[in-house]
Amino acid sequence: MEKKQENSFSLNGSVREIKITPETPDFPDHEGKAEFMSYCSMCHSLKYISMQPNFPRKTWEAEVNKMVAKYKAPIDSVTGKKIADYLVAIKSNH
């Protein structure tokens, strides 16, 4: 079993450093994928999305709104709709 992802830990005198390996999951092609992949990775890994179960449109729209309203993501309303539509396309029960 893998140990924690402190997979590269160095100690040089009093300086301690770790290296974390980034991971980007694959996502299906749908309209809005480019906007999703770029805007949604500004602040966090896209694994935040790939680990979610399916949600209804209402939930995805609320999540996108939260990113803008609460966390100040620089996403205008047109782009926000494209991203929400993409999330619905890939992670909702149609």
Next chain:
Amino acid sequence: MYLLTDRPPQLETPLKIFREDLTPNEYFFVRWHLAQVLTKIDIDTFKLYIGGAVDKPLALSMNDLKTQFAPDSIIALAICSGNSRSTFNPKVPGGQWGNGAMGNAKWKGVKLKDILAKAGVKKGAFDVTFQGMDRAPLPATPAFIKSLSINHAMDDEVMIAYEMNGQPLPMLNGYPLKLVVPGWYATYWVGSLNSVNVLTDTFHGFWMTKAYQVPKDGSLNEKPDSLAKATVPITNINLHSIFVEPEPTDTVIANKQRLVEGLAFDDGTGIKKVELSFDAGKTWVETKLNPELGKYSWRRWKYDWTPTNKGAYHILVKATDNKGRTQTSKQWNRSGYARGFMEQLDITVN
């Protein structure tokens, strides 16, 4: 470990690790909120800043903390507010944790009250804020700052830890310092802590007033179509119990004794008993509890089970605390916090 996310890192502990009293540091769960976590530090130049409404602001080095203050030690459970979120029904967005966003450790450090006493808390002090060295990529994203009331901050239990299970904290778990708030969810256990600020007013930061909210009535429960109107910050660890062994996919043989074990935990009130039901809650049998490791430690329970019939079993586990409170069978809230509804182990006996 199970990697939920890499940036910021969130890692979950496999269940079998919970078959030890203390969770090894290299398998301890990881949860950060902001992508720019601390990845490099020179401990010789590190300072813990104590400021605000104090007589004498302090800038304490790690050496100061280890030599100017009496060391304090506590065994305490760290558990994510959203531990077990993926088990909520209907599902809710957020970190899709199983039961592994928690860990029991022996923490060593300095009582916060000793540090605040050295700085001299001014009259009129109301809240104390805590911030670490993690940062968001966007300047406008709210900084991760948590607060405690001054009375809570000055109690005998809140600690600034510099060691975990006898070792310096791993950087993913908050090196060099982590706030330890025994009995409260780990959202308060600020990692890479370097700033403590005494306020003379209520702290209104995002991560205290907008995030980490639960229904005000204390039930930790609401319905999707009638969400609680009023909310308050999450605080005490809710009474809960889980199965650790066997896991649903394990092989169990009929007429052969099998050890069933698990954990029970709460906010320090104390576990009175942990019971199992093999008949959907009609009757209960008591498990054997391991000795207490401390008020804020989890409590391990064990039961020797010899199933006589083959087939599917649905076993419930229920903890009762020293105040007589026990677990419900149904609970939900919009954020997937503070799971307390009984866990059921579905397992086939061959």
